[in-house]
Amino acid sequence: MKKFFEEFKEFASSFLSDVVNFIFMAFVLFCLLKAINKLTSIGHKVEEPKAPTTKKCPFCKTEIDIEATRCPHCTSVLEEAKKD
Incomplete structure (x- = not known):
């Protein structure tokens, strides 16, 4: 009976050691994958600024299309249109 114990x-000591090693390796793998994911997402965040699509009317200060020659709100002729 003494030999059995x-x-x-x-066996219990070796089993607990294996369980602790497995948990440690899972934690290391989780941290490694999280770091790789963070590094790859940093490279994709850099975006070029987009060209503006609107401008403000100098008379009524509302936003209008960048290619507009007249303001649809106050019907003023814009300066860019006067130059042409």
Whole structure:
């Protein structure tokens, strides 16, 4: 019976050691994957600024299309249109 307890104690010790090692390796793998994901997402965040699509009317200060020659709100002729 004494031999049985010694063998069980050795088995339990080895089993607990294996469980702790498995949890540690899973934690290391999780941290590694998280770091790789963070590094790859940083490279994709850099975006070029987009060209403006609207401008403000100098008379009524509302936003209008960038290619407009007249303001649809106050019907003023814009300066860019006067130059042409």
